[in-house]
Amino acid sequence: MANDEKLLNYLKRVTADLHQTRERLRKAETATEEPIAIVGMGCRYPGGVTTPDGLWDLVADGRDAIGGFPEDRGWDLENLFDADPDAIGTSYVHEGGFLADAAEFDAEFFGISPREALATDPQQRLLLETAWETLENAGIDPSSLADSDVGVFTGVANGDYALTVDQVPDGFEGYLGIGGAGSIASGRISYSLGLLGPAVSLDTGCSSSLVAMHLAGHALRSGECSMALAGGVMVMATPGGFVGFSRQRGLARDGRCKSFGEGADGTNWSEGVGLVLLERLSDARRNGHQVLAVVRGTAVNQDGASNGLTAPNGPSQERVIRQALANAGLTVADVDAVEAHGTGTTLGDPIEAQALLATYGQNRPEDQPLWLGSIKSNIGHTQAAAGVAGVIKMVQAMRHGVLPRTLHAEEPTSKVDWASGAVSLLSEARTWPETGRPRRAGISSFGVSGTNAHVILEQAPEADAPEAETDEAGTPGLVATGGVVPWVLSAKNPAALRAQAQRLVNHLESGSDVNPVDVGWSLATTRATLEHRAVILATDTESGTATTRALAEGRPDPHLITGQTGADGKTVFVFPGQGAQWVGMGAQLLQTSPVFAARLQECAEALAPYTDWSLIDVITGAPDAPSLERVDVVQPATFAVVVSLAALWQSVGIHPDAVIGHSQGEIAAAHVAGHLTLPTAAKIITLRSQTIAHHLAGHGGMMSLATPADTIDLTPWHGKLWIAAHNGPNATVIAGDTDALHQLHTHYTDQGTRARIIPVDYASHTGHVDTIKNELHQTLADITTQPGTTPWLSTVTGQWIEPDTLDHGYWYRNLRHTVQFEHTIRTLADHGYRTFIEVSPHPVLTTAIQETLETTTTPHTTVTGTLRRDDDTPTRFLTHLAHLTTHGHTPNWPALYTTTNPHPTPLPTYPFQHQHYWLTRTSSAGDIASAGLHDPAHPLLTAAVHLPDTEGTVLTGRLSLAAHPWLADHTVSGAILLPGAAMAELAIRAGDETDTPTLEELVIEQPLALPDSGSVDIRVVVGGPDESERRDVRIYSRAEDSAQWTEHATGTLAQDTAAPPPPAVDEWPPAGAESVSVEGLYEQMAEGATTTGRPSRA
Template identity: 50%
Template sequence: MSASEVDAVEAHGTGTTLGDPIEAQALLATYGQERPEDRPLWLGSVKSNIGHTQAAAGVAGVIKMVQAMRHGVLPASLHVDEPTPHVDWGSGAVRLLTEPVEWPDSERPRRAGVSSFGASGTNAHVILEQAPDTPEAESVPEHVGVVPWVLSARSAEALRGQAAALSGRLAEAPELTPVDVGWSLISTRSVFEHRAVVAGEGRAELVAAVEALAAGESHPDVVHATAPVPVSDAGPVLVFPGQGSQWAGMGAALLDASPVFAARVAECERALSPYVDWSLTDVLRGAEGAAEMSRVDVVQPVLWAVMVSLAAVWAGHGVKPAAVVGHSQGEIAAAVVSGALSLEDGAKVVALRSRALRKLAGGGAMASLGVGQEQAGQLLARLGDQAAAVGVAAVNGPSSTVISGPPQQVAAAVAACQEDGDRARLIDVDYASHGPQIDEIRDELLRELDGIHPNDTSAPGITFYSTVTGGRIDTATVDTAYWVTNLRDQVRFADALEAALADGHRVFIETSTHPVLTIGMQETFEHTGVEAITVPTLRRDHGDRAQLLRALAQAFVAGVDVDWTTLYPASPPPRIVELPTYAFQRERYWLDGDSGRGGDPADLGLISARHPVLAAAVELADGNGHVLTGRLSARSHAWLGEHVVADAVLVPGAALAEWALRAADEVGAGGVEELALQIPLVLPPSGGVRLQVVVGAPGDDGRRDVQVYSRPNGDADPGAAWRCHAEGVLSPPTDRADDDAAGLTGAWPPAGAEPLETEGFYERAAAAGYAYGPSFQGLRGVWQDGADVLAEVVLPEAAGEHGGFGIHPALLDAALHPALLIDQLTTGTDTETTPGQVWLPFAWNGVTLWAAEATTVRVRLSPYEQSADGERALRVTVADAVGAPVLTVDSVAMRPASADQLRAVDTRRSDSLVPPSTGPPCPSP
């Protein structure tokens, strides 16, 4: 390829008078020479399109050029007025992309260079070439047996989110086949620690399982770990049991379903053929005339061959052992899999040793006891001569041992163990391995097994844990004598397992036709305090592809890497289809707003007002009053942003009344005698406001004046004056008795109260101009009791913490919402629907707080007759959930306001809700 065969270059584009000419001249010299007249080198820079991307500039350029190749258009560089005069553009055929240019197909693929400069002028330059067209893939049969769908995530919540997203995608795309979905999941997704595998034969099964996973429900076709085992770098261990896992038909299904298994069984059969006169394949398939597995010289070679072949199956799916452990004759399989013995030597050991065991038939017995080694020894000692020849043949775990010896004595030990209430059973053998009876065939074994030559070392990276020594050994020692000792001495399985745990291994895969060592292994895990897991391979009467897939899934969710591609058709390969991307569990770490307590007011000569809005208070030095101060915005107090009336974010009158109550508490007043709204407090779209609640000196009668002011916060409007939103009088201190203040004790709702329909209430209120957000939607029930309206109101969680408020303004505001139903009760009409008009609390009289921080309240609204000037008034009684008084308001007057008035307030005009005749404006703070 010559330089003239590159169509375009995505320049780094330094944007400097030094860098740009250097880059352009280099491109002119490299790509701009000897080009056809109609094919100049087109020059662009992604920085003109998206801005400076720092270290990602080169990657962004690659993305841009790949997309340009796909669409056949070179995008224009933006903001290019004219080429720099510091470059001799006539020295080569290089042109700036001042407008989009078609990039047509030709006899060769499209090519583009991408430059990215680094520190000190270093330059990384790559050339991209258009990918060749690929023929449309042949369709894969939809049904290929059990199919795995593999999902993973960084958390349990995200894993359920992945399943939910996949379920949604499947619902909208019924054309997606199980094979294509499964293939896409393993081909295009990263693997994380929280894992699940969904398996099924058809789309309906798989979808149902995915939906269960998304819902956090158990399902037989889903394998996942509730709490994944900590992944260890030590790798998985293959565990090979001794005799006892056999069952008729074991391995037969895999001979047909797994080519790897069938091929390894065939190799084992050839290796056994010099020593046996029966067919391994016939035994596995249960063919007519096949050798009986009741014979020890048949069952042991067959189990050996199956275990060796199952290890090959695991390896074929990418699961290769880091270590092996073999129990009794299982060590022969372990030695072959680790590479310590050749397949031929392994076949020789298992075949000739089991044939020698036939000579011991009828002379011994073995039994499994559910007790530890020490307890087993005490049991045998207690039996005296009755069990003198019985010994502990194997220690499988802290509460799992095997004994062997003469049949009568072993039976007596089993009976004694059962009498003690412990688990005990005879094993179906008629000889006594791992005990003195083996001495009878010792010379024969040494003679028959002569010539066993172990390899110097095991396969690279595979550790051999010996159950003869109880720890890791050099596999060069597994010679003829070792295999005689293996049959004669005690099986120290628990010790070998503890050694593997100490070396960091955490996943133990029992490579057999049925798990028989699981209990002992789990007991050892608990005894050592190590968190580890066992994984079975096949199970009795479950030896097909589905069980194998489940075993792979169990290993996978335990942290083992599995090659899932081996379970999908190789030719034709499945398609990659579009699936949902990662289900990110977004969690905000930004504070929703400051609580008004960000600093210590004492540092500013103030005292804390212990209030979520009014953060500080100060007593004036001349004794003529107090000031409570704070800052307010929809960002710092998010719940306020949800109080939208006539399209304005309006601080509710309930908030101003609550601030006045807090001021009354600060100065020791009895409550709020009256508070009149002057100008609604509308929050600006951005920024916030500073607040002052000013309390005057007490008069001769103990009453105090109170005003509520605001002005824009910070530099938003530095010349703005303080604005008075409300003024009133705080009542003098008084000894209050609250025993009968609420009158809402007893049965709730009272007998005779008629329930009113509240469904859709907030939707109707929004249509009338009251767009209350979740923080203000606290109405839970409404009843009519004569002329009164009763309600049950709660403080929604969205309103945030209630601590520090006398009564949360969102709760008090919601307590007034049933007033919108009074028109319906008295006139038969719905809420007031005069276009552009809403009703606002205008004047509060006789406000007394009896108890603070209530979250669930009973409310009674008692309407007064409407005044001549159109005002409405209510008596408000608020009690807690058992009827104890919380707040009483002798009268709250409601006055209509227009949307234009609220907009005028929002734009800082002087429109007031108070008629000129009401009185003088508030004094300056």
């Protein structure tokens, strides 16, 4: 090669390498500067706020959310308040911003035991529920994120929950450490949802949640995660913050933050939790997620060695604002408003205002001042959750085009030189000014130790409404053509399912203009599918709402299907023989299901070479079509219909793990399993049925008997009648000569046994078939098979079909041998198959399948059909699909919705079923001893004392739902009652104190009811011994505000006695015992007004 050519090739390589390097550099620079989208939000804040919309309503209405101290946390409210700021251990403020439901949590939903829930910091519990709601608000099924690289960044600046007890209760030592650790807050979310991205808990004081957003943005841009939950939480388990700040005189006397107002006299503490879901903007658009707002830039810095560790620093605040603007590529004039830190202190507010005036207040158009406000004037200072509260507020403000007013700031503070820049306080609400560019707002948070954060938000870019991921160019799905839409709801338990339905009804009746297709799509794809399920078949929004209301109210409805998932199992397609046919079967689906129609047309083409009639004419009942009473018509037509129905099932994501067929149904099974091509299967079904028509028709018959096969004596009709099929424990088919068959029919009907003559005039599976053996072998001699793709269990042999066993002779044996259907069902059940779908125009085998499964030990089985006689509508098919869905299957929803062009629509979030979990102070054993008592070491009894005069003993305790939340799980007719077993245990424990541990008798005379709030004192009194050393025992109670004792139970305690020997049992279960299913037992009890929670269940 010439030197010139070598040089040319070298320059080409260098040029190509340089181009690639530049492209990589461009992508890297773009990634570091890409805006971050906010695609979801969730929150809980004072004033009953439980949603971002609720927070907007509060600030837009100008409401004040400050209220009195909580009464359910064990605080010493009588002695906590003192107007003297120097009074040690007190607060001169008696109001704050509190979450009324901070102690409430749905432990069962997250798989957390009641004990662990009680030991877990409510901040962690609130983050779990809010994270779930944030994802649902983003239109994302939280369970779909398992094993994905989603990150969690949470600010947690408090951890005093474990300090609420003087001593660790028994059994809690292993939980309090983890339950109270701030580092667990983010990790618990990741653990519960299966998220694999970074999980970071951080504490920079009041700037924690904005710092969390800042770090989350960096993680997204660097590729450490694809999405991130970011925010913060604050719950005050003790009043320590109020007491400590009272000594510093830093609290406002009236508990209100008067941000930048002339009357500002201090801050006040509040609680809350807020999370946002962040995603790279390009990813959000590509994934079809709604963009609520864009994070254009963030910055974090520190005061350093300033004028005090906790004192705010103006120059640092200016620097963090300028850095955020630089990171966003914006100027000060590009930002319209700032949601300020604005704590209402006489030191902090003026410093912050001057920093804003020095930055945003400069170089602005005269008619475009920076508008200044703070949500702390509404809800107080929510500390680690404060910054994200401002973010949610400003996202909502940009979406609504309104800047809400700041409360308690009618007159701006005179401590600020407002004339030094263009900054105006929002003392009144204002329409967001139009500037010809996207709306933008800054949010500031400054930590007590000097960590400052600033975030710049931008109005979401205009974009097409998010569209569902369906193939709009594909075959129209059944929702598009069938006129009915499935709405899927699910929950962890029946109560939550009803609550979910009620929320949806409220949403649909709120005036929202919703499309039923959008509702169905969003329910199916943006919500987790949980154990308890319901499907509403809606023809329009009004009908869907009515059926949903029936679910909420616990009423049945013809368009409502409910169920509960069981153990995982495999699915079987069951293809019937003759008997499922009816005139017009499949005609409706031919018009409404393109999938069914296309497959039926393929079957018609495969049958055509062997028939002189049109399949489509037979299906539609054309005037010149042959009758289905002809065996050579009904068998091919039924074959075509069931094969097409199988295609319909598979098109919606329901695929068989195995197939079986009954008699001629094995031909369809063989084709669906992949052993026979469609032309080959069509040849077998047509030629064989024609042979039957020519030689067997008119010479025999068949009859079904509702009795076990082993009880049928055919000796009198030997050679004339045969057992044709073992269908089930009480389902047998007899076939043979017509006269003998009618004699047998009379014999059994006279005995009261149900017998039915099947409308056929030939006798399959009998000696009659021997006459056509040679002809069938010749006719089908050239049949070829293939290995197959789906397991097929033969009802001829009872064995799994292997390629080398499926010769042309099999199709003679299939017609001649007895159908071993019951045996086949048992084999499948033993091999882990749990779902049986009869793929037929009418169910003829489902009863036999169910009866067979009921005689096995197989749990959680599901049996369903496909169509019904005279009902082949999409609604009928979707009803059976709904039955499968409610019992654990997940359809291919995009296929059902193809060409409907659905759009995700906002829906209510999950209705968590809360119980109260809050650790309260308990008296220590040392305190009991100092009173002359001893600790009985019992969860319900706190002290015991022996009586010298009677030689008796008294044990005392105090019951309350706050201290013993598990007691709330036992209710009868709405009343919370101490379980009878607990009373017996109290008596036995009392007997331990007096060496009489045997409870011989206990008569419960009156139930012991527990109040929803407050407590009940209990006494267990053991009397002195009688001559046989037996003692009386009595159980009493009284309300905490009552002097009247009520006797609940009396009994007798005795010393140890020899237990009688257990009864001899030679076998188990004993002979004659009847197995009773306990599935759904507790749900049935609940319907009868008795509920029993998990701690009380067997």
